[in-house]
Every structure is written in C-alpha cells, then in structure tokens.
Amino acid sequence: MIIELEGCVSSFLPAAQAPLVFYGPSNLLAGRFLHLRAGDGLSEFGAPTPKAVEYCIGAGRYAKRLNPPYTLKELLETLPEGLREKAEDSVCLRRAFYLSRVDPRPLRTAKVYVDDPLLLFALEPYMSAYVVGIPGDRRKRAKCGADPPPPPQLVDAEARILSPEEFVDFLYTRDVLKLLANPLLVLKLLWRLRRVL
Amino acid sequence: MAVKKSVVELLKFAMALEVAFGMVGLLSALALSAAVVYLLAYVFGPVAGAAFAALSAAYIAMGYSTVFFAYKAIKRPELVKPSTAILWSRVALIAAGVSALSANLLYAASSTLLALALYLYAKELAKAAT
Numbered sequence: 006m007i008i009e010l011e012g013c014v015s016s017f018l019p020a021a022q023a024p025l026v027f028y029g030p031s032n033l034l035a036g037r038f039l040h041l042r043a044g045d046g047l048s049e050f051g052a053p054t055p056k057a058v059e060y061c062i063g064a065g066r067y068a069k070r071l072n073p074p075y076t077l078k079e080l081l082e083t084l085p086e087g088l089r090e091k092a093e094d095s096v097c098l099r100r101a102f103y104l105s106r107v108d109p110r111p112l113r114t115a116k117v118y119v120d121d122p123l124l125l126f127a128l129e130p131y132m133s134a135y136v137v138g139i140p141g142d143r144r145k146r147a148k149c150g151a152d153p154p155p156p157p158q159l160v161d162a163e164a165r166i167l168s169p170e171e172f173v174d175f176l177y178t179r180d181v182l183k184l185l186a187n188p189l190l191v192l193k194l195l196w197r198l199r200r201v202l
Numbered sequence: 203m204a205v206k207k208s209v210v211e212l213l214k215f216a217m218a219l220e221v222a223f224g225m226v227g228l229l230s231a232l233a234l235s236a237a238v239v240y241l242l243a244y245v246f247g248p249v250a251g252a253a254f255a256a257l258s259a260a261y262i263a264m265g266y267s268t269v270f271f272a273y274k275a276i277k278r279p280e281l282v283k284p285s286t287a288i289l290w291s292r293v294a295l296i297a298a299g300v301s302a303l304s305a306n307l308l309y310a311a312s313s314t315l316l317a318l319a320l321y322l323y324a325k326e327l328a329k330a331a332t
Contacts, residue, residue: 077331170329
C-alpha cells in the first residue's frame with residue numbers, strides 16, 4: 006500500500022521502520038538511504054502491480070484480474086479494444102514489466118529512495134511505500150520533532166533485475182520461505198493442530 | 203521464441219499419468235481413510251475420527267482437483283498460463299508429499315512428475331515471453 010505523506014516528511018522518515026521505499030524530492034530525506042537505480046531494459050514478462058498498469062495506460066482494474074506472473078499477451082487479452090492498441094505501443098508498460106522483476110531480497114533491511122515511479126510500484130508489494138507527489142491509498146500527516154533531523158546521506162545502488170526464469174523460481178519459493186522465515190507462524194499452526202487432535 | 207516441444211510433450215505425458223493414477227490412487231486412498239476413520243473413532247472417540255476425516259478430505263479434494271486440472275488442460279496445454287502452472291505445480295507437490303507419506307506411491311510419483319513438468323513449463327513460458 007502506498008501512503009502519501011504530508012507535513013514534516015524529513016522528521017517522519019528517519020523514525021519509520023525499515024525496509025521502506027520513498028519516492029519524492031530527495032531534499033525531504035533525512036538519515037541514511039539507498040538511492041536505487043535500475044539499468045535499461047524492456048520486457049513482456051513479469052508481475053506489474055495494478056498501480057503500475059494504471060500509471061502507464063490507465064487500465065489498473067483489468068490488471069487486478071491477473072495473477073502474477075503474467076505476460077503482455079495475457080494482459081492484452083483482458084483489455085478492451087481502445088486500451089489494447091495503447092498497451093501494444095506502450096514503452097512504459099514494457100518498462101514496468103521489466104522493473105517488476107526486481108529482486109527485493111538484498112533490500113530487506115534498507116531504507117530505499119527511488120526517483121523512478123515504476124521502481125516504486127515494483128517494490129511496493131515487498132515493503133511499505135511512502136510518497137510525495139503520487140496519490141496514495143492512505144494519507145499521513147507527519148509532525149515535526151523538536152530535534153533537527155540528521156542530514157541526508159544517499160548511497161548509490163544498482164537494483165538487480167531477475168531474469169524471467171529466476172523470477173519464476175522466486176515466486177515458486179516465496180511463500181515457503183516466508184513460512185520458514187517466520188517460525189512463530191509454524192509453531193502456532195502446529196499448536197492449533199495439536200489442540201484439534 | 204516458441205515453447206520447446208519436448209517440455210510440452212513431458213507436460214502432456216505427466217498429465218495423462220496424473221489422470222490415470224489419480225483416479226485409481228485416490229479411490230484407494232478414500233477407502234483406506236474411511237477404514238482409518240472408523241478405527242480411530244472406535245479407539246479414541248468420534249472427535250479423533252472427525253479430525254482425521256477432515257484431514258483426509260482436504261488431501262483427497264486437493265488430489266482430485268489436480269486430476270481435474272490435468273484432465274482439463276491435457277487437451278489444450280497452450281491455455282495453461284504461467285501463474286496457473288506455478289499454482290498447480292505447488293498443489294501437486296503437496297499432494298505428492300502427502301501421498302508418499304500415506305504409501306500411495308504410484309500417485310505420489312505421477313504428482314511429482316506433474317509438479318516438475320508444470321514448473322519446467324512455467325519457466326519455458328517465461329523464457330518464451332522475455
């Protein structure tokens with residue numbers, strides 16, 4: 006979910022829990038952030054979020070019907086006539102497909118700053134997303150703290166984009182790893198089963 | 203780039219095997235679980251029997267839904283999308299695990315093969331789309 010920030014952003018962001026991704030003017034940052042960029046590339050396979058499809062061609066509600074991963078061909082089949090031609094020529098959409106295969110694993114503990122909205126949409130499913138300038142699902146007003154926030158410190162980083170095959174592997178194992186990474190959840194499940202039996 | 207023909211053939215073979223062994227293997231599992239439910243209910247009381255019945259019903263429903271998926275998809279494998287391939291591959295993998303535990307070996311083997319074939323097919327589709 007994308008949360009739109011208003012008010013004293015530079016005071017809110019240092020206190021927010023990592024991992025997070027932020028999009029907006031970089032002078033609002035405070036503290037240490039990874040400045041993430043992605044290399045060039047276009048693709049027709051991936052899992053762009055409905056928001057990204059909405060941003061590119063205004064067809065987010067059609068993308069909601071598809072389960073990740075999907076291909077551009079599948080998306081075209083769900084679109085009505087007028088939008089289909091728009092989607093066929095859209096470079097933005099192909100870029101969104103490419104960026105949706107970004108590898109979020111190295112970013113688990115980081116605060117990330119992006120200046121590409123498509124990269125923001127790609128990272129949003131994996132971490133909390135705060136923005137200035139893009140309308141979000143929720144709004145948050147941040148109040149300024151008494152202490153001045155620490156000066157921004159941006160470290161450049163290159164996003165790793167998974168190849169289509171790696172992306173299939175990633176989706177295949179994601180939920181299993183989530184369960185393993187959260188042993189408390191497994192214990193709770195077992196405890197419930199034990200009580201039933 | 204087109205999808206490799208060998209992968210499609212493997213998928214069709216695995217689906218045919220799944221339908222054949224699934225029908226027989228799950229029917230025997232149904233009979234076996236009915237017997238175990240009766241035994242458990244007799245020895246430990248009705249709650250134990252009901253719990254086992256619920257678990258085995260979940261397993262058999264999962265098994266039959268993979269069989270039904272294979273039966274539907276075998277005629278038109280080109281309709282299988284990457285997302286459905288990943289989903290059914292995982293379901294088949296779980297079904298195979300449970301079958302192996304309950305000594306339903308033929309069905310376990312065919313489910314494992316189906317899971318593998320669907321996984322390879324999803325990768326192949328991804329490669330073809332790039």
